[in-house]
Amino acid sequence: MYHGGTNFDRTSGGPYITTSYDYDAPLDEFGNLNQPKYGHLKQLHDVLHSMEKTLTHGNISTIDFGNLATATVYKTEEGSSCFFGNVNETSDAIISFQGSSYVVPPWSVSILPDCKTETYNTAKVTTQTSVMVKKPNEAEDEPTTLKWSWRPENMDSFLLKGKGESTMRQLFDQKVVSNDQSDYLWYMTTVDLKEKDPVWGKNMSLRINSTAHVLHAFVNGQHIGNYRAENGKFHYVFEQDAKFNVGANVISLLSITVGLPNYGAFFENVPAGITGPVFIIGRNGDETITKDLSGHKWSYKTGLNGFENQLFSAQSPSTWSGESVPFNRTMTWYKTTFKAPLGNEPVAVDLLGLGKGTAWINGNNIGRYWPAFLSSEDGCAAECNYRGTYYAEKCQTNCGEPTQRWYHVPRSFLNSDGDNTLVLFEEIGGNPSFVNFQTVRVGSVCANVDEKNVLELSCNGKPISAIKFASFGNPGGKCGSFEKGTCEASKDAADILTDECVGKEKCSIDVSEDKFGAPECGGATRRLAVEAIC
Template structure:
């Protein structure tokens, strides 16, 4: 389909191919154009194609991570720890404000913290049937994470599952009521709010009504209108355990031995040397559960490497950009942590000793934590004939041409493969002569340079390796 925008002075044209599978050869204005499936060609003067959405010629970079050469991590990291003090809320039920209803977490926390405590108590008389029956605490939650305590004892956690657009869930645990006062303490945790869509600002968060006690599968008490006491935040964050100056003023001190692992609500601290050089720095937090991280008092944000991407989301077929977009399209790395490396800006780091502080909410093991640098390992292009392209290793020379073929090469960057239609001309040897030892090289993709393949749509796929300057 052709769309023409015209004024008295000039006109511009757009050629579109909405077919998701079949490429098109189009004759428009007496000129032939090749328009790949599911793409748009832009002709600023209605004659020469300036851009096509399927013929993008930008290079792809495969990044690699290098160990911190300044020290032998992770063994060199000496950890200290201290507990998050939750007794005032989980055992004593003390908070900042009390009302006789369940309040939305966004309204109560007011962006001051991810964490909000909901606390209430119930009195059980001698003749109350709940005293001797099987009682279940049932809590409705709109996400994202819930930790529950009953009479000061931790009874479990729950969170919204991956890929669930509706983050609501129901938490249920059996509890043993005692004669007299019983305290329910619920810690609700958010991990960011929706920021788009119709009326997104009205979407609730946290615990919602009803909150019930169930006896033998029958609801016997709705606690929603009880007196609920609320407390925003956590003790360690309020007292700035992550700030080395403020943390020293707390009554709870850092302990060096033994280091507990898989213990929830635990703070960890260590010192490290900044990685050498000027490459971007990341910290690998694999082995930890969920929490927050700071370097030299600067927040790195939330971490959650124990959150594993659903194995069922990845498809076996080759990724294809064509067709309508969906969040399940071209999904990769299923069955792996949704995130494990966290960026540490160089501006956060000192030339001298640096401090990493972690608040571990779920329970994990910090012994595998290590700092790494990130750099380009190899770069690729996979571009149509006629394009002028550049291969660049930025500040390092090209050390090897790993793959090069012109015609209809298959695969993606890192796993290219030749097809039976590719040109017989040795594209790899041509590029070795032109590019090896250079930080970048530019050339135009033509049949005169790379030979004539036996296919109608011609592309050049190249992968080059960047020289490894090991410090």
């Protein structure tokens, strides 16, 4: 994939797929260049394009040098092009070819367009690394915190009356009833209990066999509990103590999906919702008695009142309260206004502090949010080594963090003049006071480039403001924590780069001893490490 993007509204599929995706693509979700991947891939395309005739018309031969090192040669009457490969995961390959010697790093490929000079190696990155940062909203007259109003989701007709749109004497899959028009489906039934009923007793509970991604259970208007299925484990049994009355009892179950499967064999047959059976459990001493409700008359209602009445729309006539705004309250709507961030940089809204729900900007659904859903704390390593066969868990990051925190707000959704409206529907309880808008930009750029290359630095349309670090020799460390090595060029690299780059949107530097002086590094490859502030 070349360009990342955003799954707005309910388009993310699932289950449990975030709105944000770019999979480390050369262009990220916001359209920014993902450096160094973009630059490294651009160089590869340029090299391959220069070899077009040889690659498309040449005769192919392969040479095996042993120890997992090979050469693939494309030859025409006009000339030849070579690829040197080394799939050894730990050792360099020293390849002798046509009287010359070449060093190919582990798990990499070198490209020689003329079979003489290496112009590209997959492991030798000569392009900058861009460090993206998020800046607070700097709109004029924007308060430091947003002012919120609220209103509850009206559920009385479901919780107290059990009234729906259709009635059937069985439990149906959520997809069958809702036709994927909503993430929400109410299952409601009324049960008459008598004191002489065998299931009646002091200790009673409700047991639900479910495939709902999220389940909320209510008995006689009281919320008795909820459950979130683990990803990949969507068949579960939920049981919770409940207070039943003699006479009529209304059981209301809210089944919530978080995206449905949209690929794979028979994905349409993957169950979702409350598939049953559903039992009332009574316990009298050591005796356990069950009452199966699966064949009762069940009433169904797709969606929620707030969605149906379009509380997220600017034209909604509904009344909102700005007094005593409650936090950490389930099934609650929140609304605020804000100014569009200045400039033209991409905009993101930080929803950390919220639980689970949906967000709208000026009536545009920017997708489901769920920052309360934390990724596993296991699987991340302090150091990442991409050498070797790829697998899905390789080089994972952000373990134990929210699966998503920042949500993309396209500039086209915003009014550049006047107020904008943010509406949230919070399902499980959260604190909207932490919500804030930010812009996404390049904060700094780094590079660590071998000599005899040309380094290009760019702040993506912004001027380079300072050189934080620069050293030509054998510097160590990594972006953000570079340090000088044991050998250093005679000229001050930071001064040279300051003169060449500061105040400019981009600059090119010839990495050579002519430019920086000749450090004595004992024959080791000399490099330029630089970190610039944008």
